[in-house]
Amino acid sequence: MSARLEIDRIETSYGATRVLKGVSLDVAPGEFVALLGSSGCGKTTLLRTIAGFLSADAGEIRVGGRDISGEPPDRRGMAMVFQSYALWPHMTVAQNVGYGLRLKKWDRARIDARVNEILAMLKLDGFGHRNVTQLSGGQRQRVALGRALAVEPQVLLLDEPLSNLDARIREDVRHEIKALQKSLGITAIHVTHDREEAMVMADRIVILDAGQIAQVGPPETIYNAPNSPFVAAFMGATNVVRIEAERSGEAIVVAPGAGNRPARLARPGPQGFARGKLVAHFRSEAAELADAGADFADSLMLPGRIVQAAYPGGVWRYSVAVGESQFLVDAPEKRALGDAVAVRVPADALHLYQAGAS
Amino acid sequence: MGPNRNISILLTVPALVVVALLFIYPLGFSLVGAFQDKAGAWTLGNFGRAWDLYRLDTAFTVVIVLVSCALIAFFSVAIGGYLTLGESRVAKAILNFVYRWPLFIPFIVAAQCMRTFIARNGMMNMTLVYFGILDLDQVQGFLDWRGIVFTFVWKQTPFVALMVAGAMAGLDRATIEAARNLGASRLRILVEIVVPQVSRTLAVGLVLSFVTMMSVLSVPLMLSGQSPSMLTVNMAWRINSVGDYGTANALGFVSYLMTGFAAWFYLRHGMRERAGR
Ligand SMILES: Nc1ncnc2c1ncn2[C@@H]1O[C@H](COP(=O)(O)OP(=O)(O)O)[C@@H](O)[C@H]1O
Numbered sequence: 305m306s307a308r309l310e311i312d313r314i315e316t317s318y319g320a321t322r323v324l325k326g327v328s329l330d331v332a333p334g335e336f337v338a339l340l341g342s343s344g345c346g347k348t349t350l351l352r353t354i355a356g357f358l359s360a361d362a363g364e365i366r367v368g369g370r371d372i373s374g375e376p377p378d379r380r381g382m383a384m385v386f387q388s389y390a391l392w393p394h395m396t397v398a399q400n401v402g403y404g405l406r407l408k409k410w411d412r413a414r415i416d417a418r419v420n421e422i423l424a425m426l427k428l429d430g431f432g433h434r435n436v437t438q439l440s441g442g443q444r445q446r447v448a449l450g451r452a453l454a455v456e457p458q459v460l461l462l463d464e465p466l467s468n469l470d471a472r473i474r475e476d477v478r479h480e481i482k483a484l485q486k487s488l489g490i491t492a493i494h495v496t497h498d499r500e501e502a503m504v505m506a507d508r509i510v511i512l513d514a515g516q517i518a519q520v521g522p523p524e525t526i527y528n529a530p531n532s533p534f535v536a537a538f539m540g541a542t543n544v545v546r547i548e549a550e551r552s553g554e555a556i557v558v559a560p561g562a563g564n565r566p567a568r569l570a571r572p573g574p575q576g577f578a579r580g581k582l583v584a585h586f587r588s589e590a591a592e593l594a595d596a597g598a599d600f601a602d603s604l605m606l607p608g609r610i611v612q613a614a615y616p617g618g619v620w621r622y623s624v625a626v627g628e629s630q631f632l633v634d635a636p637e638k639r640a641l642g643d644a645v646a647v648r649v650p651a652d653a654l655h656l657y658q659a660g661a662s
Numbered sequence: 663m664g665p666n667r668n669i670s671i672l673l674t675v676p677a678l679v680v681v682a683l684l685f686i687y688p689l690g691f692s693l694v695g696a697f698q699d700k701a702g703a704w705t706l707g708n709f710g711r712a713w714d715l716y717r718l719d720t721a722f723t724v725v726i727v728l729v730s731c732a733l734i735a736f737f738s739v740a741i742g743g744y745l746t747l748g749e750s751r752v753a754k755a756i757l758n759f760v761y762r763w764p765l766f767i768p769f770i771v772a773a774q775c776m777r778t779f780i781a782r783n784g785m786m787n788m789t790l791v792y793f794g795i796l797d798l799d800q801v802q803g804f805l806d807w808r809g810i811v812f813t814f815v816w817k818q819t820p821f822v823a824l825m826v827a828g829a830m831a832g833l834d835r836a837t838i839e840a841a842r843n844l845g846a847s848r849l850r851i852l853v854e855i856v857v858p859q860v861s862r863t864l865a866v867g868l869v870l871s872f873v874t875m876m877s878v879l880s881v882p883l884m885l886s887g888q889s890p891s892m893l894t895v896n897m898a899w900r901i902n903s904v905g906d907y908g909t910a911n912a913l914g915f916v917s918y919l920m921t922g923f924a925a926w927f928y929l930r931h932g933m934r935e936r937a938g939r
């Protein structure tokens with residue numbers, strides 16, 4: 305029942321405000337794509353455009369090769385799970401799940417059988433007669449999922465379905481949804497603003513930034529090779545240091561700067577880079593704390609002072625003041641506030657971009 | 663907290679006194695009056711007279727008010743539904759602008775306008791004749807129970823529609839989109855998704871309209887002179903022309919029971935709904 309979904313240069317506006325600025329995306333049959341972006345970047349808008357609740361100003365949407373841009377929402381073979389779940393409070397669980405089948409004029413017995421099947425699949429057996437207002441968040445979420453799956457859609461659209469759940473339940477539900485999607489072989493687009501959720505659930509991640517796709521790729525590529533400072537920062541490489549460097553063969557030579565010592569990094573730097581300013585992003589867990597005087601080869605060294613310490617669990621997280629900037633660095637050992645240290649960032653932990661690239 | 667609380671209770675005293683003096687006292691007075699004869703002795707005679715003279719009018723009143731309520735419910739759901747689910751922005755804007763006007767027109771003015779509008783030679787018939795929809799010899803006046811219902815519906819629909827449309831606007835739009843997503847038509851969405859979620863508001867609006875219509879004198883008085891008439895007209899007649907306060911109080915007691923029943927129905931419904939949540 306799964307189909308290829310092609311989104312071709314879609315543009316959508318609210319009144320005069322253009323929200324989607326030409327989004328193109330190919331989703332293979334049975335693929336699970338996570339649409340990741342910060343709040344307000346247009347994720348819901350894209351999903352609602354795909355579902356047909358908003359009409360695109362330009363572009364095409366195809367399901368299984370068929371252009372559905374002009375079709376009403378119910379002719380698109382898509383089912384949506386809403387962020388608020390949007391369950392109908394005046395109906396029971398079974399009535400919610402079976403509503404789409406009633407619209408399809410299935411007979412009573414067949415609807416009951418299908419609803420029971422869905423409820424069993426979602427571990428909601430015996431909840432059919434409950435009022436949806438008497439369910440927990442996780443159960444409501446599953447009813448919403450069941451309502452969407454009951455009609456056997458070709459494409460499943462999920463709008464932040466987990467963001468209203470407790471952190472602990474969320475982890476379980478992630479795996480449940482993913483397993484269900486795989487076993488049904490359904491094509492799915494899952495909207496989220498949670499990086500980790502996208503990483504663990506998706507076959508492929510799409511990063512959306514202000515109505516445009518910033519990067520598309522498998523989780524490990526997005527994580528390890530973000531193609532822009534925006535994606536790097538969004539994927540957790542929030543420490544930023546500006547450096548002057550020059551290319552030398554397959555390495556770059558970093559000049560001493562306001563925060564950094566001179567260094568030689570055994571990597572070529574961004575494509576087409578010869579010399580000039582670079583923006584380097586790195587993750588707190590990819591850096592280390594060294595003693596103030598220590599020096600390491602093939603690393604960027606940033607001497608500074610510890611100004612804050614916290615213990616989020618497993619490792620200590622230090623805030624290190626280096627010149628005007630502050631960096632977050634994880635380290636296993638306990639150090640005192642005010643200690644002089646050097647932040648060591650190994651060359652392969654740096655994401656380098658030409659300054660001014662964006 | 664203690665002294666503060668006493669002060670706030672103290673501050674409500676003037677309001678309570680006003681309510682007691684202007685409302686509870688006269689209400690109690692007329693309720694008691696329903697069970698007393700002219701000399702002040704206890705009796706059920708007033709109710710006997712009311713039953714003999716006005717049982718048809720009582721039924722007439724109930725039917726008129728219930729029919730009006732049904733029509734008001736229908737039209738206010740239609741208006742609210744169009745404002746919530748309609749496609750045309752222009753039509754919605756116009757409807758939204760226009761539908762509230764009758765709210766600002768007092769019953770007595772509305773009744774006066776209706777007299778000239780729906781009479782045998784009134785504007786409505788003449789317009790229909792002008793456009794060839796009716797023949798001149800087919801026209802009939804509506805200055806009877808139909809005129810009363812027409813005026814009640816015209817006057818009260820905007821009030822209920824205002825409440826219902828507000829409640830509909832407050833619904834989670836996603837509950838509507840979820841139904842559309844599964845293929846429900848607009849009408850089905852209105853009937854199966856939207857109205858059930860605003861049924862409490864609709865019920866409140868109808869109960870308030872019920873009570874309002876029960877207490878309007880001008881409309882039945884001006885639009886339908888003939889018998890049977892509504893209880894308000896009968897009460898006015900007993901007091902103004904006959905000086906018979908006892909029977910008027912008995913009729914008042916009967917209409918009080920009716921509105922009380924409506925209120926009880928609403929409360930019971932509301933309780934059950936809340937218990938269901
Ligand atoms: N109904 C609307 N009318 C006007 N602007 C809207 C509407 N819905 C969303 N927007 C705007 O469009 C942008 C994208 O919104 P949305 O797609 O909901 O973001 P996301 O789901 O990624 O948080 C936001 O700037 C938001 O303010």
Ligand SMILES: [Mg+2]
Nearest residue numbers: 347348349464
């Ligand atoms: Mg959103």
